[in-house]
Amino acid sequence: MGMSRRDFMRITLASASMMALPHTARAASLPTNVKKEALPMAFTLPPLPYDKSALEPHISAQTLEFHHGKHHQAYVTKTNELVAGTPLEGKPLEDVIVAAWNDKNQVLFNNAAQVWNHTFFWSCMSPNGGGKPTGKLAQQIEKDFGSYEKFAEAFKQAGVTQFGSGWAWLVADASGKLSVTKTPNAELPMVTGNTAILTCDVWEHAYYLDYQNRRPDFLTTFLEKVVNWEFAAENYDNLAAQQAA
Numbered sequence: 449m450g451m452s453r454r455d456f457m458r459i460t461l462a463s464a465s466m467m468a469l470p471h472t473a474r475a476a477s478l479p480t481n482v483k484k485e486a487l488p489m490a491f492t493l494p495p496l497p498y499d500k501s502a503l504e505p506h507i508s509a510q511t512l513e514f515h516h517g518k519h520h521q522a523y524v525t526k527t528n529e530l531v532a533g534t535p536l537e538g539k540p541l542e543d544v545i546v547a548a549w550n551d552k553n554q555v556l557f558n559n560a561a562q563v564w565n566h567t568f569f570w571s572c573m574s575p576n577g578g579g580k581p582t583g584k585l586a587q588q589i590e591k592d593f594g595s596y597e598k599f600a601e602a603f604k605q606a607g608v609t610q611f612g613s614g615w616a617w618l619v620a621d622a623s624g625k626l627s628v629t630k631t632p633n634a635e636l637p638m639v640t641g642n643t644a645i646l647t648c649d650v651w652e653h654a655y656y657l658d659y660q661n662r663r664p665d666f667l668t669t670f671l672e673k674v675v676n677w678e679f680a681a682e683n684y685d686n687l688a689a690q691q692a693a
């Protein structure tokens with residue numbers, strides 16, 4: 449089967465958007481003489497923010513090869529298939545997620561939300577990760593949990609007790625108050641009006657190659673060795689800046 453012009457445009461735009469901001473995962477810009485509305489843009493797999501071996505020995509290159517290259521890619525591909533030819537084609541990812549949630553379109557919600565969750569999750573880890581939060585986020589953690597250690601215990605507990613697949617989160621509500629939550633499958637804080645500050649993927653595909661069934665060990669390593677507090681602190685600061693605007 450030959451490549452249609454539409455397919456060609458999708459591939460071209462997908463290539464052009466590789467440098468887009470990770471949260472938006474779509475074409476960063478188009479030539480000024482192209483009407484954006486005329487060209488529905490496909491979502492693309494954002495590159496990992498580090499080399500796939502950069503988190504070793506804590507998370508192997510093989511895990512990231514499958515998790516990013518296969519699982520995350522599959523969610524991107526499926527989301528594009530599902531929105532093609534619908535009023536949601538070309539809309540921002542967040543709009544697709546909220547519309548699918550409100551319409552109870554479970555298949556679209558699952559795939560689109562997993563695109564967002566994984567894009568966010570990659571930035572929640574860093575080769576220079578671990579340690580403790582600093583700044584405003586650190587102060588708020590002390591205030592809302594009593595101590596960093598109490599937060600860490602709650603976060604691990606959320607991840608360990610999420611039955612089946614899902615996510616552990618540090619979230620902030622509209623007032624900036626922090627809490628730890630867990631969600632099943634693809635569910636994410638934006639559909640309950642909260643802002644994601646930090647997450648850990650507790651689907652088996654996130655850890656099975658490295659930790660087999662030892663999810664608690666994976667969560668401990670996540671917090672002690674790879675967690676990116678700089679990214680989390682930025683997310684918290686951004687929320688405060690939005691509220692002040």
Ligand SMILES: [Fe+2]
Nearest residue numbers: 649651653654
């Ligand atoms: Fe995952």
